Amino acid sequence: MLAQHVAFLEKLVQRGGPQDDEHLKMDAWIADFYDGLHHNEAKEVWLDALRKVLRPVLIPGTMHGWAYLKPYGYAGDFEIIDRHYLNYVTADPALAAWDRYWQAGAAAKAVRNRKSYFHQLLEQHAHSARGKGITVLNIASGPGRDVYEFLHRGPKNVCFECLDQDSRAVEHASTLCREHSQRVSFIEANVLKYHPARCYDVIWSAGLFDYFSDRTFKLLLRRLIPSIAPGGQLVIGNFSESNPNHHWLHFCEWHLHHRSGEQLVRLAVEAGARRENVSVGKEPEGVNLFLHINQPAITPSAD
Numbered sequence: 001m002l003a004q005h006v007a008f009l010e011k012l013v014q015r016g017g018p019q020d021d022e023h024l025k026m027d028a029w030i031a032d033f034y035d036g037l038h039h040n041e042a043k044e045v046w047l048d049a050l051r052k053v054l055r056p057v058l059i060p061g062t063m064h065g066w067a068y069l070k071p072y073g074y075a076g077d078f079e080i081i082d083r084h085y086l087n088y089v090t091a092d093p094a095l096a097a098w099d100r101y102w103q104a105g106a107a108a109k110a111v112r113n114r115k116s117y118f119h120q121l122l123e124q125h126a127h128s129a130r131g132k133g134i135t136v137l138n139i140a141s142g143p144g145r146d147v148y149e150f151l152h153r154g155p156k157n158v159c160f161e162c163l164d165q166d167s168r169a170v171e172h173a174s175t176l177c178r179e180h181s182q183r184v185s186f187i188e189a190n191v192l193k194y195h196p197a198r199c200y201d202v203i204w205s206a207g208l209f210d211y212f213s214d215r216t217f218k219l220l221l222r223r224l225i226p227s228i229a230p231g232g233q234l235v236i237g238n239f240s241e242s243n244p245n246h247h248w249l250h251f252c253e254w255h256l257h258h259r260s261g262e263q264l265v266r267l268a269v270e271a272g273a274r275r276e277n278v279s280v281g282k283e284p285e286g287v288n289l290f291l292h293i294n295q296p297a298i299t300p301s302a303d
C-alpha cells in the first residue's frame with residue numbers, strides 16, 4: 001500500500017505536480033492515503049516516506065513548503081496568510097502547479113473569504129454608527145491585509161487597534177498601513193497576557209482561536225467579553241470540522257482545533273456569554289466559522 005502511494009507521488013513530482021483538472025483526483029488520493037493511516041502503527045513512517053518524496057516541493061518558495069517548514073518557527077505566520085490573500089503562486093514553473101492546487105482548495109478560499117466577512121461586519125457597524133467613530137480591536141492581526149484594504153476603501157469612521165505578538169507581523173502590517181497611520185495603531189503583545197484597557201465596538205480575531213485548546217479559548221474569551229462596548233460585537237473565527245483540506249494541513253504539520261458551530265456556542269456560554277447573545281456565521285465555503293457574541297445596546301430608560 002505505502003509503495004503504491006510513494007509511486008503515485010513520485011510520478012506526480014516528476015511531472016511538475018497536479019494539473020488544474022487533477023485537483024479532485026488529488027483530494028481523493030490524500031483522503032485515501034489518510035484512510036490507510038487509521039489504526040496504522042507505522043503512521044509516522046508512512047508520513048515521513050511521503051514527505052521525503054515531496055521534498056523538492058517542500059521548500060520556502062511553495063505554499064506546502066512554507067506551511068511545512070515554518071521559517072518563523074510557528075504555523076500560520078503572517079507571511080503564509082498574506083500569500084493566501086495575494087493568491088500567491090511561485091514564479092518557478094516547475095512548482096507552480098502545487099501552489100495552484102493549494103490556492104484552489106476550500107481552506108485557502110476560506111481564508112480569502114474571511115477578509116470579505118470582516119469587511120461586511122465592519123461596514124454594518126460603521127453604517128449603524130451613522131458617521132460616529134467606531135473602534136475595532138483586531139487580535140492576531142498578522143499581515144494586516146484585511147485592515148489595509150478596509151482603510152483604503154471602506155467608510156472613514158472606523159479606527160483600528162491591531163495586536164500581534166510577532167514583531168515581523170507588526171512591522172509588515174504597519175508598513176502596509178502607513179499611509180493611514182492616523183486611523184490604525186499596532187501593539188506588539190501576547191494576547192494571553194494582555195488586558196484591554198477600554199471597550200471596543202468590534203473585537204475581531206481570525207486565525208488565532210483555532211490554535212487554542214478549549215481551556216485557553218474560554219480563558220481568553222472570558223477576559224474579552226467585558227471589553228465589548230454596548231451595541232458592539234466580539235467575533236472569533238475558527239475553522240470548522242468540515243474543512244475538506246484538513247489532511248493537507250496535517251501533512252504539513254499545521255495543526256488546528258477544528259470546531260463545530262455547536263462547540264463554539266458551548267464554549268462561549270461556558271465563558272460567560274448569554275445564549276441569546278451568541279450566534280455562529282460562516283463564509284461561503286463553510287470552512288471558516290465565526291462565533292459572534294453581541295453586547296446589547298443600552299436602551300434609554302423611560303423616565
Ligand SMILES: C[S@@+](CC[C@H](N)C(=O)[O-])C[C@H]1O[C@@H](n2cnc3c(N)ncnc32)[C@H](O)[C@@H]1O
Nearest residue numbers: 076078140141142164165166169190191206207
Ligand atoms: C493565522 S495568522 C492570522 C492573521 C489575521 N488575523 C488574518 O486572518 O489575516 C495568526 C497570527 O496570530 C499571531 N499570534 C499567534 N499567537 C498569538 C498570541 N498569543 N498573541 C498575539 N498574537 C498571536 C501570529 O503572530 C500571527 O500573526
